[in-house]
Amino acid sequence: MVFDNGMPACDITGVEWVKSSGSVGQGNCVELAKLPGGQVAVRNSRHPGGAALVYTREEMIAFLAGAKGSEFDHLTI
Structure with missing residues (x-):
């Protein structure tokens, strides 16, 4: 299966969705x-069937490092 940015998250099957324990x-x-x-894949928990953003492993590594x-x-203040 090909996973594209913006595809419905409900179309991504056979995966385990996880969220932070700090939620x-x-x-x-x-x-x-x-x-x-x-x-x-990243989705909004309030809209689990909405659009999913799909990132490469390298993109996620860079984001998490940041x-x-x-x-x-500064974005949360």
Whole structure:
């Protein structure tokens, strides 16, 4: 199966969607799933059938490194 950016998340089957244990529990979070081939899909937990963003492994590594390095902290203030 080919996974494209913006495809309906409900069309991505056979994967495990996970969210952070720090999620507020009100459905206001994102969920991620590892796809065959190493890509990662991201969806809005409030709209699990909505569009999924699909990232390469390298893109996710770069994003997580930035998040761990506090590069995006100013966006939450």
